[in-house]
Amino acid sequence: MKVIRSTPARFGRTDKTRMRKQAAELLDRLRRLGGGADGSVTRPVYTPAWNAAMTELERWFRALGLEVWVNAVGSRFGRLRGRNPQVILAGSHVDSVRQGGAYDGTLGVVMAACAVGWLAERCGQPTLTLEVLANCEEESSRFPGNFWGTRALLGAISPGEADRLVDEHGTTIGQAMRECGLDPDRIPEAARSDLVAFVEPHIEQGPVLEAAGASIGIVDRVVGVRQLHVSFVGETGHAGTVPVTRRRDALIGAAELVLAARQLAVQAGTPAVVTVGRLLVSPGGANQIPGVASLSLDLRHTDVEVLERMEGDLRDKAGAIATHHSLVVTTERRLDQPPIECHPTIRRLLEDTATELGHAWTRMPSGAGHDAQLIATRCPSGLLFVPSKNGWSHRPEEETELAHIVAGIEVLAGTLYNLAYNSAWLAA
Amino acid sequence: MKVIRSTPARFGRTDKTRMRKQAAELLDRLRRLGGGADGSVTRPVYTPAWNAAMTELERWFRALGLEVWVNAVGSRFGRLRGRNPQVILAGSHVDSVRQGGAYDGTLGVVMAACAVGWLAERCGQPTLTLEVLANCEEESSRFPGNFWGTRALLGAISPGEADRLVDEHGTTIGQAMRECGLDPDRIPEAARSDLVAFVEPHIEQGPVLEAAGASIGIVDRVVGVRQLHVSFVGETGHAGTVPVTRRRDALIGAAELVLAARQLAVQAGTPAVVTVGRLLVSPGGANQIPGVASLSLDLRHTDVEVLERMEGDLRDKAGAIATHHSLVVTTERRLDQPPIECHPTIRRLLEDTATELGHAWTRMPSGAGHDAQLIATRCPSGLLFVPSKNGWSHRPEEETELAHIVAGIEVLAGTLYNLAYNSAWLAA
Numbered sequence: 001m002k003v004i005r006s007t008p009a010r011f012g013r014t015d016k017t018r019m020r021k022q023a024a025e026l027l028d029r030l031r032r033l034g035g036g037a038d039g040s041v042t043r044p045v046y047t048p049a050w051n052a053a054m055t056e057l058e059r060w061f062r063a064l065g066l067e068v069w070v071n072a073v074g075s076r077f078g079r080l081r082g083r084n085p086q087v088i089l090a091g092s093h094v095d096s097v098r099q100g101g102a103y104d105g106t107l108g109v110v111m112a113a114c115a116v117g118w119l120a121e122r123c124g125q126p127t128l129t130l131e132v133l134a135n136c137e138e139e140s141s142r143f144p145g146n147f148w149g150t151r152a153l154l155g156a157i158s159p160g161e162a163d164r165l166v167d168e169h170g171t172t173i174g175q176a177m178r179e180c181g182l183d184p185d186r187i188p189e190a191a192r193s194d195l196v197a198f199v200e201p202h203i204e205q206g207p208v209l210e211a212a213g214a215s216i217g218i219v220d221r222v223v224g225v226r227q228l229h230v231s232f233v234g235e236t237g238h239a240g241t242v243p244v245t246r247r248r249d250a251l252i253g254a255a256e257l258v259l260a261a262r263q264l265a266v267q268a269g270t271p272a273v274v275t276v277g278r279l280l281v282s283p284g285g286a287n288q289i290p291g292v293a294s295l296s297l298d299l300r301h302t303d304v305e306v307l308e309r310m311e312g313d314l315r316d317k318a319g320a321i322a323t324h325h326s327l328v329v330t331t332e333r334r335l336d337q338p339p340i341e342c343h344p345t346i347r348r349l350l351e352d353t354a355t356e357l358g359h360a361w362t363r364m365p366s367g368a369g370h371d372a373q374l375i376a377t378r379c380p381s382g383l384l385f386v387p388s389k390n391g392w393s394h395r396p397e398e399e400t401e402l403a404h405i406v407a408g409i410e411v412l413a414g415t416l417y418n419l420a421y422n423s424a425w426l427a428a
Numbered sequence: 429m430k431v432i433r434s435t436p437a438r439f440g441r442t443d444k445t446r447m448r449k450q451a452a453e454l455l456d457r458l459r460r461l462g463g464g465a466d467g468s469v470t471r472p473v474y475t476p477a478w479n480a481a482m483t484e485l486e487r488w489f490r491a492l493g494l495e496v497w498v499n500a501v502g503s504r505f506g507r508l509r510g511r512n513p514q515v516i517l518a519g520s521h522v523d524s525v526r527q528g529g530a531y532d533g534t535l536g537v538v539m540a541a542c543a544v545g546w547l548a549e550r551c552g553q554p555t556l557t558l559e560v561l562a563n564c565e566e567e568s569s570r571f572p573g574n575f576w577g578t579r580a581l582l583g584a585i586s587p588g589e590a591d592r593l594v595d596e597h598g599t600t601i602g603q604a605m606r607e608c609g610l611d612p613d614r615i616p617e618a619a620r621s622d623l624v625a626f627v628e629p630h631i632e633q634g635p636v637l638e639a640a641g642a643s644i645g646i647v648d649r650v651v652g653v654r655q656l657h658v659s660f661v662g663e664t665g666h667a668g669t670v671p672v673t674r675r676r677d678a679l680i681g682a683a684e685l686v687l688a689a690r691q692l693a694v695q696a697g698t699p700a701v702v703t704v705g706r707l708l709v710s711p712g713g714a715n716q717i718p719g720v721a722s723l724s725l726d727l728r729h730t731d732v733e734v735l736e737r738m739e740g741d742l743r744d745k746a747g748a749i750a751t752h753h754s755l756v757v758t759t760e761r762r763l764d765q766p767p768i769e770c771h772p773t774i775r776r777l778l779e780d781t782a783t784e785l786g787h788a789w790t791r792m793p794s795g796a797g798h799d800a801q802l803i804a805t806r807c808p809s810g811l812l813f814v815p816s817k818n819g820w821s822h823r824p825e826e827e828t829e830l831a832h833i834v835a836g837i838e839v840l841a842g843t844l845y846n847l848a849y850n851s852a853w854l855a856a
Binding site: 204205206207208223225227236237238239240241242243244245246249251252254255256258259262265266270271272273274275276277278279281283284285286287288289290296298300334366367368369388391392393394395 | 693705714
């Protein structure tokens with residue numbers, strides 16, 4: 001598929017000032033919905049804060065001249081109808097993790113709305129239909145939903161799932177939907193067959209763009225993720241009465257694996273990362289030798305073969321450690337997300353537009369999962385990153401400078417212009 | 429003080445058979461009081477199970493011809509009155525940890541009662557008074573009591589403490605006492621000024637005697653214990669988006685300290701032990717870089733200078749690790765129990781008696797804390813260990829072979845004979 005490019009719409013000084021103001025104001029309004037005194041945002045799906053944010057977005061989509069509609073799972077869409085019903089979708093998710101920040105997900109919705117609103121005003125009706133997506137759920141912070149909003153779009157929610165997924169209070173996601181006036185029996189109606197492209201603007205959530213001095217990151221691949229649960233079993237005992245050399249201390253095995261995992265990632269080099277985020281010791285008393293120590297291993301790489309090799313190396317290492325310390329080890333794979341390649345047409349459009357507009361950009365992998373990686377299985381999809389201050393995300397201090405946000409909106413608007421106002425790329 | 433020894437009373441075949449039967453029967457009755465289906469015993473102080481065990485012991489003390497009395501905190505005593513009111517005390521505690529075994533504490537009471545009962549029958553009235561102690565509390569498993577029963581004996585419970593110590597349900601130890609018919613206002617009356625010696629029989633709780641093929645362990649010193657709380661603070665972040673070399677992962681620091689602590693104990697050699705029993709990671713998600721990792725360090729040694737050096741080395745090591753990984757470390761001392769020397773007179777009496785009776789015994793330190801270490805500050809005290817099968821303690825599988833138990837009773841009876849029937853050692 002060849003990229004056909006028309007001149008992207010460039011922002012003038014007035015546009016930039018307006019975008020700055022518009023984006024800042026909406027971010028500020030949204031951060032109050034689910035906002036804490038420490039600047040944090042807690043907005044799990046189907047909660048009052050989430051409802052309020054969705055209502056705020058509906059109001060704003062209308063003010064931008066977009067048609068608002070709601071799908072069966074409560075995702076909101078702001079539509080700029082084209083001459084053709086095929087849809088170019090842009091946006092991200094509205095839910096947040098607990099004690100998260102104001103930018104993850106939300107900023108992508110804001111940027112997409114600013115871009116589509118600007119195109120509506122400046123360029124009139126497009127050839128293909130443009131839609132802003134305010135996705136209902138991505139973070140799995142209330143329900144173990146695993147891309148609930150996106151799976152609804154793809155028709156990939158299985159029958160009965162609404163009654164099975166429960167939050168920490170035992171509320172099913174179906175009940176939570178009903179409390180928001182949504183009917184879980186209608187979930188299948190959320191499935192789309194009219195999508196032809198998706199572009200997701202999002203904060204980077206890491207320190208790479210800031211370190212590179214770039215305003216824009218254009219994602220070539222989303223890393224594959226494997227999560228393992230490793231459990232070492234030794235023998236507990238009294239901290240005072242069992243000589244050190246006679247112990248089968250499970251935590252010794254776990255500590256060695258934590259260090260081996262880091263070493264493996266350093267040796268493998270970028271973009272390999274390995275993280276032990278969870279480590280539980282049992283029985284857990286200060287004067288008790290650990291009988292069981294279990295830990296999570298999160299492995300990421302853009303290349304599935306490297307991922308496979310890393311997993312094998314870590315399993316071998318865990319086995320060798322266990323043998324050396326007379327422990328029993330069990331290793332269980334809990335997650336296996338394959339790496340995803342962003343669509344070359346969308347990626348090249350984003351890159352060429354960023355270059356033409358004169359913004360500093362860099363091509364990079366995404367180390368985090370995003371809605372785009374699932375939607376990419378249905379239609380050409382791309383991911384555009386803007387910098388995260390200090391690389392911070394999922395915390396109250398999340399921030400992206402307005403200059404970067406406006407640059408991102410301009411690149412997004414140019415890219416959507418090329419996708420929606422000139423449909424020749426579709427036939428190419 | 430010179431040890432003056434009279435011939436100890438030796439057990440005949442009939443005595444051994446009777447002791448075996450008596451000890452086995454009482455252990456079996458007591459293990460049902462607070463016993464679980466898995467063989468575990470859960471008998472925290474001032475619970476119905478504890479009350480029932482104390483009632484059972486009272487009945488049995490009476491059957492052995494001992495006078496029963498109860499002190500203000502509910503400890504039970506079985507007295508064999510001598511011509512002299514000064515008291516030789518022997519016994520241990522009746523409370524257990526949760527999901528513990530049938531031997532820790534309890535066996536010491538059983539052994540002391542068997543020994544004193546046998547002396548009463550065979551040797552008549554002693555010169556000094558003999559008392560069996562069924563101490564109310566040692567394990568701190570319900571209240572953070574820190575040797576509640578023994579501190580009552582020593583007059584070391586501070587005013588108001590009964591209203592301050594609470595269990596996990598918010599019940600104060602004073603309320604719990606009242607529910608057992610005890611008056612917390614009378615706690616000071618439990619203080620003793622008539623004790624002249626204490627011998628505590630106890631399970632070893634470790635694998636040393638079993639490995640040495642000995643029936644008896646005679647404790648020379650109780651280790652000193654220091655507990656530190658170490659906290660590494662780095663920076664949390666997304667497991668996918670922060671390159672490994674740019675992280676400040678708190679768990680890396682904690683894992684290095686866990687391994688360094690073990691190495692330090694191995695290098696220091698017996699009786700040094702260091703244990704990391706507790707390790708907590710925050711925020712704790714599988715896809716979150718640990719921002720905080722805190723751990724407990726439990727250090728034990730019989731020599732306070734070595735203990736001091738070990739603590740210093742570990743603090744230095746924690747600092748060096750923190751510097752190397754750009755973490756902040758804080759180290760706080762949570763416990764400092766000095767080592768205690770068992771009284772040489774009691775120790776030599778135990779050793780000489782064991783030798784004369786032909787039992788395989790070994791001199792050893794105690795790595796666990798015991799009532800004897802506090803009572804030793806008041807009067808000459810000694811500790812006699814019998815083997816723990818597989819070194820197990822604080823678990824349902826706790827067990828000591830009856831042959832070892834009978835050997836222990838015989839050594840204890842001989843030692844108490846030397847202490848109580850011939851008071852010359854007191855004047856020596």
